[in-house]
Amino acid sequence: MKRNLATLFAIIAWFAVIVQFYLMVENKVSPIPETIIRFFSFFTILTNTLVAIYFSSQIVKGSLSRFFEKPGKLTAITIYILVVGLVYQFVLRQVWDPTGMQKLVDELLHAATPIATLVYWVLYENKKKIHWNQVPFWLIYPGVYLIFILVRGHFSGFYPYPFVNVAEIGYQQALINSLGVLLLFVLLSSVMILVGKSNSK
Template sequence: MKRKLAILFAIIAWFAVIVQFYIMIENRVSSISETVIRFFSFFTILTNIIVAIYFSSQSTKSKVSGFFDQPGRLTAVTVYILVVGLVYQFVLRQVWEPTGMQKIVDELLHSVTPVITLIYWFLYEKKKMVKWSEVPNWLIYPAVYLIYILFRGDFSGFYPYPFVNVPEIGIQQTFINSFFVLILFLVLSYGMILIGKGSVANSKDA
């Protein structure tokens, strides 16, 4: 059952990423090379790719699957994609109204994939073995991402999200917004560890 779910979820995640790439290329407003760079400058895309790689690894036996099988790796991946979903639902959904295939892909990237990843976490994460001390390491990826988009945005003029658009909102507001996203990462990370350990304890008491 675990492998079948992993295959199904991998197909969903890869489908969403690949179709989104095709849509961006077809509707590009800049060169193909710049469009490709912009595509991979979205936290949504990068995180959905991580999710797709994770589920793909769970359907095979490889070095990649061994890496992801370590306790806490699934929790980190789940936190990343939940941040994608929550930020979209509460901050970004109202700023645009996609239609057609873009709307379908949009929901897959921001709604469906976070939900199926959370379901997989509930079913298969080694919750008891996840360590509180791992949380700071989980923040490295979003921290590096933030540094990258701010540096690249400074010379390219492209900022993937309005809440980090320095020319429009200023560097101070950008850092304030980033701080609140950091809090969301921390709340989700520690909250999921707490819930995970609590669910293990409850199952033993039952």
């Protein structure tokens, strides 16, 4: 059952990321090298790719799967992809109205994959071994990401999300918005840990 679910979820995640890449290249507004950089500048893409790699590692056992089996790794990935879904549903969904294949991919990236990952976490994470001292480490990835998009945006003028678009809203508002997202990471981390502790009693 576990391996079958991992296979299904890996297929969904890889399909969404690959098709999104195809659609972005097909509708590119910049040269290919810049388009590729912009593609991987989206937290959505990076995190869905991370999820796809995680589920793939659960199918083919090896050093990568052993790395991901360490307590807290699945929890961190689940938090990341849940933030992707929640921010999209409550902040970004009204920004545009995709159609056709783009709409399908959007739902896979922002709804299906987050839900699938949460289901997998509920079923298979060793919840009693996740602890509060892991939270700062879970925040490294989104922290580094934020620094990357702000620095690159300063030089390139491209910001992947409107709530961090310094060119339009300024650094102060971008940092305030980023703090709000950071608090969402912390809130989800707290919920996950509390659920884990309640299940271990």
